[in-house]
Amino acid sequence: MAKTIDDYPVTSYVKRIVIASGGTAFLDGFNMIVASVALTLMGDEVAFTPAQMGLYASLYVLGVFLAAFVGGKFGDKFGRTKIYKTAPLAIVIVSVLLLFVHVPWALLVGRFLVGVFVGADYPMTNSIVSEYLPGAYRAKALVILMLAWYIGALVGSIVGFLMYGVGSGWPWLLFTPAVPAIIIFLLRLSVPESARWLVSQGRVAEAEKGLKKVFGNEADVKDLGSVVTGVQMKKTSLLTVFKQGYFKRFFFVAVFWVCQCAPVTVVFMFGPTILQSFGLGEGSISVLGTAIVYVFFMLGVIPAIRLIDSIPRRTTVIATFTMMAVALLLLGLFSNASPLIILILFAAYALPYGLQSVLDNIYPTELFPTEIRGTAVGTLTSISKLGGAIASFLFPIGLAGYGLGPMFIIGAVISVIGLVVSVFLAPETKGKTLEESSAL
Numbered sequence: 001m002a003k004t005i006d007d008y009p010v011t012s013y014v015k016r017i018v019i020a021s022g023g024t025a026f027l028d029g030f031n032m033i034v035a036s037v038a039l040t041l042m043g044d045e046v047a048f049t050p051a052q053m054g055l056y057a058s059l060y061v062l063g064v065f066l067a068a069f070v071g072g073k074f075g076d077k078f079g080r081t082k083i084y085k086t087a088p089l090a091i092v093i094v095s096v097l098l099l100f101v102h103v104p105w106a107l108l109v110g111r112f113l114v115g116v117f118v119g120a121d122y123p124m125t126n127s128i129v130s131e132y133l134p135g136a137y138r139a140k141a142l143v144i145l146m147l148a149w150y151i152g153a154l155v156g157s158i159v160g161f162l163m164y165g166v167g168s169g170w171p172w173l174l175f176t177p178a179v180p181a182i183i184i185f186l187l188r189l190s191v192p193e194s195a196r197w198l199v200s201q202g203r204v205a206e207a208e209k210g211l212k213k214v215f216g217n218e219a220d221v222k223d224l225g226s227v228v229t230g231v232q233m234k235k236t237s238l239l240t241v242f243k244q245g246y247f248k249r250f251f252f253v254a255v256f257w258v259c260q261c262a263p264v265t266v267v268f269m270f271g272p273t274i275l276q277s278f279g280l281g282e283g284s285i286s287v288l289g290t291a292i293v294y295v296f297f298m299l300g301v302i303p304a305i306r307l308i309d310s311i312p313r314r315t316t317v318i319a320t321f322t323m324m325a326v327a328l329l330l331l332g333l334f335s336n337a338s339p340l341i342i343l344i345l346f347a348a349y350a351l352p353y354g355l356q357s358v359l360d361n362i363y364p365t366e367l368f369p370t371e372i373r374g375t376a377v378g379t380l381t382s383i384s385k386l387g388g389a390i391a392s393f394l395f396p397i398g399l400a401g402y403g404l405g406p407m408f409i410i411g412a413v414i415s416v417i418g419l420v421v422s423v424f425l426a427p428e429t430k431g432k433t434l435e436e437s438s439a440l
Contacts, residue, residue: 005211005223006135013214017132017191018141021084021125022148023184027091028064028118029152030159031177032268033294035060035111037160037287038170040272045102045170050396052104057269058393059108063115064122065385071120072378080124080131080194087121088185095178099171107174114177119385123378130365130373131196132214139308142361143301150298150354152180153268157291164287199224246376249367252425253380256317257360258387259418263328263411264353265388266395267293277404278335278342289343296347300354313359314426320356321422324349325415332408360384366429366437373438 039056042048048056071083091114098110125145133141159176163169192210199207204221211219267274271290304311327349334341368376398407429437 005215008134008215008219008223010134010137011215014133014137016187017214018129018144020184020187020191021129022145023088023180023187024118024121024125025145025149026152026155027088027177027181027184028122029149029154029268030156030180031091031114031118031152032060033153033156033271033290034160034173034176036269036271036273036290037157037164038173040287041164041170041173046104046107048104050400052108053396054393055108056111057396058389059112060115061265061269061385061389061392063112063117064119065115065382065389067116067119068122068378068381068385070378072123072375072381074120075124075127075378076197076372076375079197080128081188081191083120084124084128084191085185085188087117087124088181088188090117091181092178092185095175095181098174102171110174119381122381123375126361126365126377127197127373128191128194131194136309139362140305142365143304143308143358145361146358147298147301147305149357150294150301154291154294154298157271157287157294161287161291195221196224246368248425249427250376250380252421252427253363253367254383255421256363256418256426257380257384259321259414259421260324260353260356260360261384262387262391262414263324266391266407266411269392270395274404277399279339292343293346293350296350297354297357300351300356301358304355304358308358308362309430312428312430313363314422314428317356317359317422317426318419320352321415321419323352324356325412325419327352328408328415329412332405332410332412335403335405335408363429367427369438 036057039048039053075083094110094113094117098107101107101110126142129141129145130138156176160173163173166172192213193206195207195210195214198204198210199221207224208219208221211221211223271293272287275289275293327345331342331345331349334345337345364377364380365373395407398410
């Protein structure tokens, strides 16, 4: 057997872990899109005010924000798989309940709860994949997790298109996430706890058992490299790690992620509404238009599966922020352009965004050590989702008061902020092991 876990082969069980872990991103993308389509169908049956419409969009993201922070800390203290295995089942339960509630306050609570369970699971999936995957395949696996989001969004838009003409079909749209969630729950039942986390808690025998289950009988816990076997790591906090010199990294990822997340969350949450405002069709045609836009997002991610180990992280984040800012600015300045020009500009935004978004899973997991990785990823996910929640709440209010063009210009300004911070602070982690990239 190889001398370190980074030299281990990619077994069928490793692939199963990646597929099962991608379920969180798939559910996030799928749920966000079917909920946005359902919003266009509720009409007088629910009669949301503009503020309630903003809450409908933002409470889901706010739930992700709160739970990702708490979930990350929980995972660092009690293990990754407790939330990892129960969150999909909880989403099934809430999705079933949403079939029977047709009043604004209950819908808002339901959206918040789904966000809570998705958010709590995000740091668990990233941690399990980054801590089990051999080094040569870790980045590719994290890219696949991001690709799962866009697949979920595309499938969600197709489901929304097919169900658009169904009378009073919006409750069934809110139920549909239960179907993939139960499949993900079943896939995760036998996934073992993170071996790195178990070793960090002094539970070496359990870590050895998990490694052998994933990689075969020749796997040895000593191959975890710099992780000290048999010795429980000293408990630490994010604040303590900041004092050790990690604050600069944390600040960069937080700003980069918020500036990326805020504009795109609005696009995802209000896709059909935005396309209708741009004059790109009404009703189910606007839903089909969003599916076309999501294809461009996916096309930005797919090349990264092959190229992620060869393209510099720093160059990627700077170049993509530049292209995204230009595209959003042009959408704001020429909001009355022809449908073809609008679609081209959306593609010009979606393609670089798709490429940049793969760094959402890579940067946080590569820049922080094992003992606080879950906490760091959870906290950063929370911060990014808070930016998305605020943007989602303010967008329908701003749209009603100022129009579509100024909203997209604001999105361009946010992207410029991300660009400036990336120029000064973005690190380079390409080609490094997890221990090397997370060390100062």
